[in-house]
Amino acid sequence: MRPRSARGVKPYAPGEVYDLLEGFYGKPTRRARLDGVSELVWTILSQHTSDLNAERAFAALSDRYPTWEAVMNASEGDLVETIRSGGLARQKAPRIQQALRSVLDRAGGFNIGFLAGLPLGEAKAWLREIPGVGPKTAGVVLSFAMDQPAMAVDTHIHRVAKRLALIGPKVTADSAHDALEQAVAPERVLNFHVYLITHGRRVCKARRPLCHACPLAERCPEKPRRAVEGDARVPTPSLSHKPL
Numbered sequence: 001m002r003p004r005s006a007r008g009v010k011p012y013a014p015g016e017v018y019d020l021l022e023g024f025y026g027k028p029t030r031r032a033r034l035d036g037v038s039e040l041v042w043t044i045l046s047q048h049t050s051d052l053n054a055e056r057a058f059a060a061l062s063d064r065y066p067t068w069e070a071v072m073n074a075s076e077g078d079l080v081e082t083i084r085s086g087g088l089a090r091q092k093a094p095r096i097q098q099a100l101r102s103v104l105d106r107a108g109g110f111n112i113g114f115l116a117g118l119p120l121g122e123a124k125a126w127l128r129e130i131p132g133v134g135p136k137t138a139g140v141v142l143s144f145a146m147d148q149p150a151m152a153v154d155t156h157i158h159r160v161a162k163r164l165a166l167i168g169p170k171v172t173a174d175s176a177h178d179a180l181e182q183a184v185a186p187e188r189v190l191n192f193h194v195y196l197i198t199h200g201r202r203v204c205k206a207r208r209p210l211c212h213a214c215p216l217a218e219r220c221p222e223k224p225r226r227a228v229e230g231d232a233r234v235p236t237p238s239l240s241h242k243p244l
């Protein structure tokens, strides 16, 4: 449940946060949509690296192997070399192969588009049975690849949501998915994700949030404690299109 007030100010309702961030950043343009398995692999490749590195690794993967079956059956060493530009290749290569094996075993192929026709909770549960897939990755696959109203919560979104009192101070990132997902209308969930993650990366940064330039400063319960007087840095008001 959302706190009704924190630090003496009435926090913004989720819909108000959405509108103010939309006004600040503008409506997002969608990156090219991938199919479900490609989004899953992309998400693994994009962990702990930049968009550019993930794109390079994904392109190298697509150039080197003609099918997901070929990726799954590749020698681990070859796969590590192929995706090296994405960073942490030794961890990501076996994770990708394990995920592909699990998809093949359970779906009988590499088309998981049927998940879009399941109730959201069932689709999430199906994805979360894939080794290494948590609520965040499941949310990204369902929202970005299948237009489902699933909220993916990463460390930035979790931090911003806590500071704005959209969730309680003790709500973990894993349990914030459902709370934030239900906080806005289904058709707003994906953009809400994009706005919050962008805000966490560009303005409401972990160590030195740029409260002086924040469109939510007026009723942010955290601002009095976080504002750094005299900090003249100005954020770039452009959207971040990397999902996580």
Ligand code: SF4
Binding pocket: 163, 164, 203, 204, 205, 209, 210, 211, 214, 215, 216, 217, 218, 220, 221, 222, 223, 226, 227
């Ligand atoms: S006012 Fe500061 S702490 Fe609050 S959301 Fe904005 S940047 Fe974050």
